[in-house]
Amino acid sequence: MSDRPVVLVVSAADKEAEAYRGYCLESVAAVYDVVLITSEEPSWEVPYIRDCVVVPDPTDQAALSAAGRALAERHDVIGVFTWTEWYLVPVARLARQLGLPTTAPEAMQACRNKATARSLFARHRVPSASSVSVRTLQEAQRAADRIGYPVVLKPAAHAASIGVIRVDTPDQLTAAYPFAARAAGLGLESTDILVEEYLDGPEVSVECVTYRGETTVVAVTRKTVSDPPYFEELAHSVDAADPLLTEVAPAARAAIRALGITDGVSHVEMRLVGGQPRLVEVNGRLGGDMIGHLVRLATGIDLPRAAADIACDRAPDLTPTRASAAAIRLIYPDTSGTLTSLHLDGPHPPWLERVHFQHHPGDELILPAEGGDMFTARIGYAITTAPTADLAHSRAEQAVRTLGLKISPRAVSQSARIGPNA
Incomplete structure (x- = not known):
């Protein structure tokens, strides 16, 4: 039997999981014995895991909790976490049920529901965008008139820029609304659409690690996005010596505090408007598109390992070893x-x-x-x-x-x- 600590990972099993999250599982398995909950029988994951329970839909709280309890009975699990956006809230609830460290599920819900996040940013005076939550085209039209064009339509509870579209005129709004509505209908925490002020400026993300309420800003990811009206991310870059880090760090920390995130790795998206940071959203997990891998290549800091450490109530090592x-x-x-x-x-x-x-x-x-x-x-x-x-x-x-x-x-x-x- 291994004497290494055991961590429970809840991870998606889509066909590109290995290509985009394989480095995460490999990193965690180098230090921890991993027990896994995933939606399909494991394949490429097998060399990295000690045990597994398949849950066809890990967003089903009852099924996820039953699987988590089964693994906790078989192993001395000391932490649980996920890097999958859709599982943030149920995994936080599972951690609480097992008596393991976690950011409160309510904070994860605030990350997942962008309307809630905007309200918290406004309450805590975090620079953000004007935003109105709507359910119909008519409500969207009235909101856009109040905010002023151009605006952005965005599902309140989705990810990966799916359903996000810029609108410059009332006629464009009528044509674009069904595009956002289709994606919004798939949201777990909300099916609303947000009509938001368009933030005109370069987009970045700030990779943050929070442990016991203290946030360390690790890196800035500079982004290239597609031409309007869509927001597909085309490229990312991370530089250990990026001078922008000190400029965006205060806004990133303020956003994390406003949402109530106390522990974990966060991917904080913002735009620089007139050189000043304005919040787009906070993802309460490792960034996608291999951003955590870029951070390690540039700085030597291992974000998946940090996420596992924090889940197990261990202080992460955030010492840069590369420049x-x-x-x-x-x-x-x-x-x-x-x-x-x-x-x-x-x-x-x-x-x-x-x-x-x-x-x-x-x-x-x-x-x-x-x-x-x-x-x-x-x-x-x-x-x-x-x-x-x-x-x-x-x-x-x-x-x-x-x-x-x-x-x-x-x-x-x-x-x-x-x-x-x-």
């Missing part, structure tokens, strides 16, 4: 259609840390404007390293240019298009 930079370029097609060719040409230089393809020849790719999302449109990613973020970013662009990528465009009727460009 470098890393970038990820997320690969999208220029048009919807069938992927007919995909391969990486040329040499594989040492700064090209990894390339991953999540679609393959024969797959249909559908962009958001035609009803798709990041899962139907994204082809994969390339990760690069360099002494500076600018060089890492340019290397990532260079790597993508070497791809042998061909798309057979599909004919799309005007009625199939979504949003203000329809």
Whole structure:
């Protein structure tokens, strides 16, 4: 029997889990014995876990709690956490039921419900955006008139920029509302839509670690997003020496305090408007799109390990051991259609840390404007390293240019298009 501490991880089992969260499980398993709750029989996870219970829908609190109790009876579990957005609230409730450390479920609900978060930001004077929660197109029209165009429509309880769209005119609002409403209808904590002030400025995220109420700001992730009206994230970069860190840290800490987050890793999104930070949202978990891996490549700080430590009420080691930079370029097609060719040409230089393809020849790719999302449109990613973020970013662009990528465009009727460009 192992004498290592046991931590319970609740993780999604979608087909890209290994590509985007495999590094997290590997990192945690290097120090802890991992017992896992996931929605499908484990496959790639097997080398990293000691035990597993399959729960088809981990958002089902009763089923999740029963699985957690079963694992706690078989093992001396000292902590539980998740890096999956949809499971934040039920996992916090499970931790409380097992008597394990956790941020309060109510705080996780505030992270998941962006309307609640906006109210808390306003109450605690955290710079944010004007926001109105609506349920109908007519309410959205009135809210947009009050706020003033351009506005952003956003599901109150979703993630990954799904259903988020910028609207510049009343006519565009009428066309865009169903796009946001479809995504909002899938929300667990709320099915409302938010009409929000458009924050015009560069977007960043701030990667934070909170332990017993004290927040350490670890890194800033600079982002490249798609052209309006959508908000697909196209690239991220992390530089250990980023001077922006000290400028955005106070706003990130204030947002975490306002939401009541006491423990865990948080991914705080904001835009710099006139050079000043304005909050977009706080995700009460590790950032997606391999951002935690970029942080480790750039700084040496292991965010998945920190999340596990905090879940087990252990002070995380946040000492930087590197002073470098890393970038990820997320690969999208220029048009919807069938992927007919995909391969990486040329040499594989040492700064090209990894390339991953999540679609393959024969797959249909559908962009958001035609009803798709990041899962139907994204082809994969390339990760690069360099002494500076600018060089890492340019290397990532260079790597993508070497791809042998061909798309057979599909004919799309005007009625199939979504949003203000329809």
